[in-house]
Amino acid sequence: MPDIRRKYVIPGELIAEGNYRPVANVLRVGEKYYSTRVGMAEVGHEGVRVIPLSGPYIPRVDDLVVGKVVDYSAFAWEVDINSCFFAFLPAQSVFGRDYSPAEDSLTSKFAVGDMLAAKIFAFDRTRDPLLGLAGPGLGRIPRGEIVKITPTKVPRLIGKRGSMIRTIEMATNCRLTIGQNGVVVINGSPDGVLMSLKAIKLVEEEAHTADLTQKVQALLGQRGATA
Amino acid sequence: MSAVKKSLVVEQLRRNQMIELLAQGKRMDGRGLLDYRAIKIETGIIPKASGSAKVTIGDTQVIAGVKVETGTPFPDTPDQGLLIVNAELLPLSSPYAEPGPPDEGVIELARVVDRGIRESQMIDVSQLVIKEGEKVYAVFADVSILNTDGNLFDTTSYAVVAALLSAKYTKYEMVDGKLRPTEVKEALPLRTIPVSVTIAKIGDSIVVDPTDEEEAVMDARLTLTTDSNGNICAGQKGEPGTFSFDQMLSGADTSRMKGQEIRNLLKEATGYTG
Amino acid sequence: MTTVLLDDRGLRHDGRRVDELRPVKIEVGVLKNANGSAYIEFGKNKIIAAVYGPKEVHPKHMALPDRAVLRCRYHMSPFSTDTRKNPAPSRREIEISKVIREALEPAVLLYDYPRTAIDVFLEVLQSDGGSRCASIAASSVALADAGINMKDLVCACAAGKIADQVVLDLDDVEDKEGSGDMPLAMMPNFEQVTLFQLDGILSSQQFKQAFSFALDGCKRVYQLQKEALMKKYFGQGEPSMEESE
Known part of the structure; x- marks a missing residue:
């Protein structure tokens, strides 16, 4: 068993001192490691991390998400994915490369109010997340x-x-x-x-x-x- | 489309699921169609107010505070005190509430609650006169909505009524043409306890005390207020849908029946025995 | 009618000693709709803090490319004061909103949430002296409850002067009839002051004493903030995370 020390912490609490790798939800100041969240702090050979008990969803590439179509433009659907960012599902990823806004109607596939299961296809600090539907079980959720x-x-x-x-x-x-x-x-x-x-x-x-x-x-x- | 509108887009499948369940006489939270969620009434929580009450119905939370001050009567009613009901949907009450002047929904809310209380003649305003035509008592009932989960009409109404039932105000006297507070504190002159009951129509089903989710998919809303004698004294239909004649009439029965149960809760919580 | 602010036994009008805090009660997670919330009673103050966000910024041009915008609204209910308060925001409320925001901002890791907004709403249901300090204490707990990355909590408490004596934590009466008020907020684990205001004349000796009183008050408020968060999140049960995915 690896030696892992656990404790309940709140933001600003000192978790450990020394030379560790800050893994997640940890603020390093010199040789000191502070929690940035309410949660369970773990200090082990992997480093220092806090498993938070509250907080918003921040998208990560490849995550499966369930979202709601809230709007659409000529080129994409806008999807509420319960995050601080609305996600976009590009029309091309549904209609294919030869998608033409003049000929294909986005509403023929998904309407405002539809629920979708999708994967986060791309996301970084500078732009809103992009969704993809390639994969088993992804697409419109008919009921539930x-x-x-x-x-x-x-x-x-x-x-x-x-x-x-x-x-x-x-x-x-x-x-x-x-x-x-x-x-x-x-x-x-x-x-x-x-x-x-x-x-x-x-x-x-x-x-x-x-x-x-x-x-x-x-x-x-x-x-x-x-x- | 604005952020507010986007967030309020209703999942179509949720409406279908709900209508299916309602057709079997069940609701998402396990209630029967004519059951209220748990109603909690606490009074006297704001000692600085003349009267106050916090009412929670499910996750809807509101606080009403009553302030009794002195003022000038309206020229057309020189022999009556004033009653002013005001409601504010605080921006902390939901992700969709924004700071700023009240929107039409909140104005409707305050006015419907005001009408229920005013029309029932709950307060005998003729007894709130200090000097006819010059000085009267002004009863301000302010409502702060803390958390919304549907049925703001009833929650707000019960909070105002409970705050009025438990209010004590300082008596003033006229000395040499000037108002002077006395040591005397009195309960408001009350005659009846108005209780509003709100029903929602979703598909073909009628439910009382709709939650946020139910209100998001409802076709129409009906609020009816009854007094202690079972008279209906105020009503308001809202939203674009319709009610059948039968639904209106059974709505009246429901409001009388439910109103009596809730009136007892209000009496119990405030200790009012009149 | 004049109140005796400090009697010959050194007790204040409400029976407190000069370095005594009013009773403080904090509860976490009181509003279901908010991402984070807290309720604080600080003397006769009764205040609710709610945090919404991080969320999309509207209007969009208000967004910052590299960090979140922190917004703050301090508001008093019409029934919160002795005579009814007009519900429209006053100049005082607007200023207090600003200083509260600036007191919280150093503690919130805004660069973790680019292009978003974090809203802090404060509703004073009943007011007493020191409502801005109580608001800050409640806000920072609500931010932690919302799970927003923070460097530290922010705790706050005021010191002041009555009858030429420095005291901790003025109430309404002392605020009106006393001769100085000094609200202070700080990050306890990093020992940084994030809010400071002063009205009233303090000698250099009195200033030092007031500062030390306020810091001491802040630390006591911090303990209560911490207890409230611990109670909400770890109130029951043994720690375990081994079953996770």
């Missing part, structure tokens, strides 16, 4: 209930190698599409959807605690998949 969770808690909802998703899906007979941006789509019977909502709410509330899978299983009243 939408629920938002804190984006920093998405890894907990997915679980180790997808164990938490499987637990919820098997117990409720629903299908979950979880965007890294904290938007989740649930498909299933009305009762299954309501059960899934409860389980997701529990993950949201108890994300920082141990034995989360067992707690969710207890809530759902049956044993799901084990990791």
